[in-house]
Amino acid sequence: MTIHQVSPLFVGRAGELDLLLGVLGETRGGAAATVLVGGEAGVGKTRLMGEFTDRAGDALVLVGGCLELGTEGLPFAPFTAVLRSLVRTLGRDRVAELVPGGTTRGLARLLPEFGEPDRDGAEARARLFEQLLGLLERLAEDRPVILVVEDAHWADRSTRDLLSFLVRYQRGTGRLMIVVTYRSDELHHAHPLRPLLAELSRVAWVTRVELSRLSRREVAAQAAGILAREPSPADIERVYSRSEGNPLFVEALLSEDGSGGLLPESLRDLLLASVERLPDETQELLRMASAGGQRIEHDLLAAVTGFDEAALAARLRPAVAGNVLAVDGEGYAFRHALIREALHDDLLPGEHTRLHTRFAEALERDLSVLPAPRGAIELAHHWHAARDTTWALTSAWHAAAAARRSTAYDEQLRMLSRVLELWDHVPDAAERTGRGHADVLRQTAVVAHLAGEYDRAAALASAALGEIDRAADPVAAARVLRLRGLIRYDLSRPGHIDDLYEAAALVPAEPPSRLRGQVLESLARMLHRPDRRAERIATAEQAIEIGRRAGDDTVQAQALISLTWTRCLRFAEIDEHRGGYAEARRLAVRADAYNALMRVAISESDSLEGAGRHEEAAQVARDGIALAERYGLARTSGTFLSINLAEPLMSLGRWDEALEVIEHALELVPPPPHQTGLRGFATDIALARGRLDQAAELLAAIGRIVARGSFREQTVLPHGRREAELLLARGRVDEAREAGLRLLRSHDLRAEPRYSWGLLASLAELGGPVLAEVRALAERLPADGDLQQAQRLTVTAMTVTEDDPEARLKAWDAAVAAWEALRNPYARARVCEGAAHAALACGAREHAAARLATADELAQRLGARPLLARVDALARRAGIALADQSAPGGPPLGLTARELEVLRHVARGRSNREIAAELFIAVKTVSVHVSNILAKLGVASRGEAAAKAHALRLFGE
Structure with missing residues (x-):
């Protein structure tokens, strides 16, 4: 494997580079x-x-x-x-x-x-x-x-x-x-x-x-460039946690052995240079403190070192003045984690064991010196570092429980993994934990699933299943089979339905049990195909009845979500069935079932978007993301809901806002299936704005994930559509048509009309033999709800023969009206372009001019350059003058809609972090917006910006 000494990718500095180039532009003008x-x-x-x-x-x-x-x-x-x-x-x-x-x-x-x-x-x-x-x-x-x-x-x-x-x-x-x-x-x-x-x-x-420093996502991109491959989530986590986002440290860690394992000597020397300038007694204190971790409380350091306050202060002061340690609340933090690591690596074996034992004993005496669950986790770390396997296992088990209570799933997974690692070294491990090995494997798989480590979760579930005798303990086997089925489903791997059918066969039907209800409600989630609709409804209703008889609100809530989502697939009837979501939410709240609450938000926002009710869908998704962060599920359910938020924002033409949501979600390095949805919508925007290289990069990243799984049509069809659109945009028409025909002929489009109609509307633009197949398929494909009806009308307009110009114009005008009602500006702009062509063919110049003006205004607002170029070209050919979009009446002070929204929060005195939490975007993104706002307003501070906003009554408040 080739490993580059320097990353070939320039990562994470686009904003700063743009600033420098912008200043250079001003310099060229004489400034x-x-x-x-x-x-x-x-x-x-x-x-x-x-x-x-x-x-x-x-x-x-x-x-x-x-x-x-x-x-x-x-x-x-x-x-x-x-x-x-x-x-x-x-x-x-x-x-x-x-x-x-x-x-x-x-x-x-x-x-x-x-x-x-x-x-x-x-x-x-x-x-x-x-x-x-x-x-x-x-x-x-x-x-x-x-x-x-x-x-x-x-x-x-x-x-x-x-x-x-x-x-x-x-x-x-x-x-x-x-x-x-x-x-x-x-x-x-x-x-x-x-x-x-x-x-x-x-x-x-x-x-x-x-x-x-670079974000986790930027480190992942840098690592991919250095390694010339996609790094695993474990590699990313290891390198990011050690480098803390410092690009040079990332390069050094990866260039040493390709995995970020060893600390290179050159890097060690750089890190320790500032330490070696300090007095000897301070260096000795720092070595002792290095065993305490990246951050250490003052009282804990005093207890371990045994120094009185005066002696401790005398040794600490040079380290703080020399910028090796920073005062952090009631303790101290190393300026960089790798400084601590380099110092810790220099400890002799005896020092290492002795220091960690002293830290563990000090924490045992008073665990309250650290907040939960940190105290329990650090205690487990010190016993492990002191090489006391018995206490390391026992303390890790208790630390996992403390992490669970705080919904710190990553830490809980780390602690449970350590329990499994030490299991064979502690003869009475089962007695100390009160669990058998298979049950600990299952529990660890559950937590890995919650933490978004899906591949690892699947492997752990399979390992647990391998230790269970199905005949002797069918209930335990069914529990693990259900878990593995859910994980495989989230991974888009085959076998998930088979696992659920087998689990259902193992759990007795009578008496009604919580486990049987769980298995059936999970099975109901996975029966997606239209030919299984009746089975899905019957299975969900059976699970609801079991939950009711067993007194289990969670089972009832989960099954009711599946039942309601299925019924709402008939989007025209959504108001009739949507109350099921409210009831499921009530049951989930009563049971404190956070997974069910997440599924309600995911399913309801999906139903609303499918019905074309974009604003409502966006609000439900926003509320769900806030809940996900509260429950520690931001990386899993939260990023899935970010997909459900980005989609309606795109539909509403709020593309920059959608991109911010996508960026924020990708920063969390979500599970690969979630990345496909997020990057897919980013690809749509890149294509619509003519950023073809960016679209190609995004599609390549999605393709690598899709190739490793067995994804449903909701992923595969949009991905294929985007590939064809990119080929067409690059002028490779024949290849685009071949890709389009393969897509149409290799999938049953009737299985997912919601995604099939968008595919047909896109592929119809390819013309030639593709157009004939699109026309034939459109005649057989049902269209349910306003959104699908608008897509159907678009396909109809595109497939009407040119021999009947009046019918073509009528069809295009019907599509324009449908998209206008749905408040989807990009789709509306595209059909306005089509309607203008049809109007000109009929000699209706005024009609064409009106449609072109609408398309031009919408494309300008969206930054949809390819569409804008086509509209302008058509207007020039027809001799139609378009209005000057640079005329007065634009956004106040040149601020974008998103910048106005950020300014509103700035005027209310909110910090960047508070604004980021409110808008579900990265703090770094808010900082960029604030900088742009200050520049456009011509002010030097947030306070001046707020004062100017109030003086101009921008918000009427």
Whole structure:
């Protein structure tokens, strides 16, 4: 396997790169600007600068870096490097010609090629500063100049003074852009760069940017680039937790052995450099603290070390001042997890065991020093690290129970996995846990399923089933078969229905039992095909009756959800049956059954969207996501509900909002089947906006997942449709038609009319032999509810022969009316385009002009460039003038609808985190919106933005 030393992908810095390129654009127009770029070591400042300068076009890029030489850097080092580069490129004489004043004696202080330097003194120093500024000004007359000063945290006093001078006086130089990078983690409270940065940040043309660490999803993308394959969820979790999103650390961890296992020596040296500058007694304390984890409470550290308050404070203070430890509430946190890991790895075997035993004993004496479930989990960690297998197993079992009570499923899974790992090493494990091995396997599988580790859950369930004698213990076997069936269903793997049928056969029908009700309600979920509708309804009704007789509200709720969803598939009758969801929700609340509450939200929002009731669907999904986060199910049920939220938002034309929901959900690295739905809708938007490369990347990622499972039509049909649409958009018409015909001929479209109608409407655009098959299939396919009726009318309009222009226009106008009623702007815009074609064929120019104007306005609003181009081309050919969309009457102050929504929350005094929670988007996304809002409003702070919003009465409040 090939492993790249550096990720070939540029990940997670699109916003910062756009900012730099935007500033460069302003510089090209004659403005001068400075950008200060900070971030910890390894966070990607150099990579960002490389990407930026590569895209700088004709700009002259001058780069110089500060050097670390003891406590003070080399005087003027970055400017000497810049000057040397200019001499090498232009020649000494040409550079001398560009220096104002006809003398280069000032520059001679930087390079001996320019002769003897001036005498020392304030005047000589001022001449050097003026000459360098003048040189940059002359260079900027021909083309924009980008001066990059790297690693300013190592800058000496002279370099800092010259840099300050250039920034303050650059405004008169014209097209000069200065970029300064520095390590923010090196800036301890007395660092000399800190006051300079604060001072420069107050200059009007200076922008300050802080590079954050990568998100989990961005780390996954970076790892995929390095490994040249999709990393497993376990790999992602291991590398992300250790690197904490630092790109350099990710590269180092993966480049060592491809799995993120070992800590490379080069990385260890970098991490420990700041530690080795500290006093010996502080280093010793840090080694002791490293056994306590990434964050350690003050009282716990005092108990383990045995130091009194004065001695402990004396040892801690240099670590905090040196930015190795940070004060965190009532304790301390290592600046980076890998610093702690490097220190911990340096412990001798005896020290390792002794320290972890002391931590465990201290926690045993007073577990309340840490909040639940953290105390129980850390106690289990320390007994395990101390290599006491008996207490490690026992404490892990209790920690798993504490994690369950806090709905911390990832931690519960980790603790149960440790119990299984230690099982054979503890002879009385069954007595200590009160469970047999097969039951612990089953319980671990349940938790893995809740945590979104579906493949692992399936393997654990199969292992548990292998230890159970079906004849001797049919009930235990049925319980595990039901579990495996549910997991296989979520994985879109074959065999899920077989597992449920076998489980049903093993559980006695009488007396009615909770398990039999569970098996039957699970089976009812999976009988999707239309030819099994009657069986599904009968099975669900049987489960409801069992739940009623057994007094089990959860079984009743789950079965009622399946029954209601089935009945609501006849979308025209949704109001007649929707009350079943309300009753299921009531039962689930009474039973505190969070899984049933999640399913109510998923199924009801799905039913409403299928009926074309987009706003209601979106609200139900939003409420469900909030519940999922409360129950610790954000990564599983929450991301599934994000699919159900993104779909109606797309239907309503709120594409940017839908993309934010998708991004936020993907940040959680959800199970692969959920990723297909999220990325699928992102693909639809990319295709509609003409971003074909992005669409191709998304489709490739979906294809890799789909190839590993046996997915239903609701996944396979949209995926096939998107592949055909991409081929058509790239002009590969014959290939698109072949793909379309394969899709039509390999699936029974009558099984899923909801997804089949959208497929037919898309494939009809391919024309040729595909159009004939679409026409034939449309005649046999039922259309239920307003949404499917609108799709049917669209297909009808597309398949009417050109021989009857009046009938074609009538068909297109019927489709326009249907989509207008559903408030779906993109579908409406597309059928308006079709109606305009039909109207022109009938000679109805005014009719065509009205349809084109509507399509143009909607496509502009959505950013649907391919459709907009087609509409404009048709209007030009027909000699129809379209209205100027840039005329007044647009959004206030140039704010987008989403930015107005964010501004509303800012005006109410809410933080970025509160806004993110309210809108179900990432905090980072809110931060970008707020930055855009401040720029558009021309204000410097959130308070000023709120004041301006109130003054302008933007929200009427």
